[in-house]
Amino acid sequence: xxxxxxxxxxxxxxxxxxxxxxxxxxxxxxxxxxxxxxxxxxxxxxxxxxxxxxxxxxxxxxxxxxxxxxxxxxxxxxxxxxxxxxxxxxxxxxxxxxxxxxxxxxxxxxx
Amino acid sequence: xxxxxxxxxxxxxxxxxxxxxxxxxxxxxxxxxxxxxxxxxxxxxxxxxxxxxxxxxxxxxxxxxxxxxxxxxxxxxxxxxxxxxxxxxxxxxxxxxxxxxxxxxxxxxxxxxxxxxxxxxx
Numbered sequence: 001x002x003x004x005x006x007x008x009x010x011x012x013x014x015x016x017x018x019x020x021x022x023x024x025x026x027x028x029x030x031x032x033x034x035x036x037x038x039x040x041x042x043x044x045x046x047x048x049x050x051x052x053x054x055x056x057x058x059x060x061x062x063x064x065x066x067x068x069x070x071x072x073x074x075x076x077x078x079x080x081x082x083x084x085x086x087x088x089x090x091x092x093x094x095x096x097x098x099x100x101x102x103x104x105x106x107x108x109x110x111x
Numbered sequence: 112x113x114x115x116x117x118x119x120x121x122x123x124x125x126x127x128x129x130x131x132x133x134x135x136x137x138x139x140x141x142x143x144x145x146x147x148x149x150x151x152x153x154x155x156x157x158x159x160x161x162x163x164x165x166x167x168x169x170x171x172x173x174x175x176x177x178x179x180x181x182x183x184x185x186x187x188x189x190x191x192x193x194x195x196x197x198x199x200x201x202x203x204x205x206x207x208x209x210x211x212x213x214x215x216x217x218x219x220x221x222x223x224x225x226x227x228x229x230x231x232x233x
Binding site: 034036038040045046047048051052057089091092093097098099100101102103104105 | 157158161170173211217226
């Protein structure tokens with residue numbers, strides 16, 4: 001069982017917006033602004049799309065946005081495109097000895 | 112451009128050892144915190160270990176603590192992971208990854224290698 005909880009799957013149609021949640025505790029998501037989101041296509045290495053809760057790395061589309069409320073972080077993808085179909089993982093710093101924890105991943109299907 | 116190239120993976124028997132290497136190029140390696148992150152076949156991501164730019168801070172996941180050792184050689188632009196007492200559950204693709212900001216531990220990774228597969232099986 002992963003330390004952070006994500007829905008196993010979400011889906012949406014092209015042009016729609018979807019949101020993926022990532023729920024932790026006050027020891028990780030809720031206590032620090034070190035939440036990151038990664039996109040992973042099959043057979044590829046993960047790609048960082050959001051860090052520090054809401055910062056987009058250079059080159060990442062502004063269709064991706066991140067936020068946090070309490071112990072839950074969220075990734076919103078606007079104007080869904082076919083190439084957004086992938087697995088998405090959240091991660092957070094944690095005050096436990098582990099330092100970094102990941103969510104179990106969410107499979108996004110673009111209908 | 113930033114490049115991270117892992118090597119050293121392979122098939123090893125339970126209880127055996129393996130040393131992974133990650134060759135970095137395209138950036139000032141000595142300025143960045145680095146991580147090893149793994150992914151078991153068909154499973155999610157698991158953070159393994161983290162080392163600061165000057166090796167002054169090192170952290171491990173509880174699942175590998177006491178068995179794995181992370182190190183770096185800034186003169187050789189290389190990151191390493193010494194893995195001892197390997198178990199079947201250590202079977203995974205191991206990724207080398209870089210923090211996004213220089214001289215700052217941000218606990219995220221903006222550049223990843225292609226990964227190297229470690230299989231622990233008798």
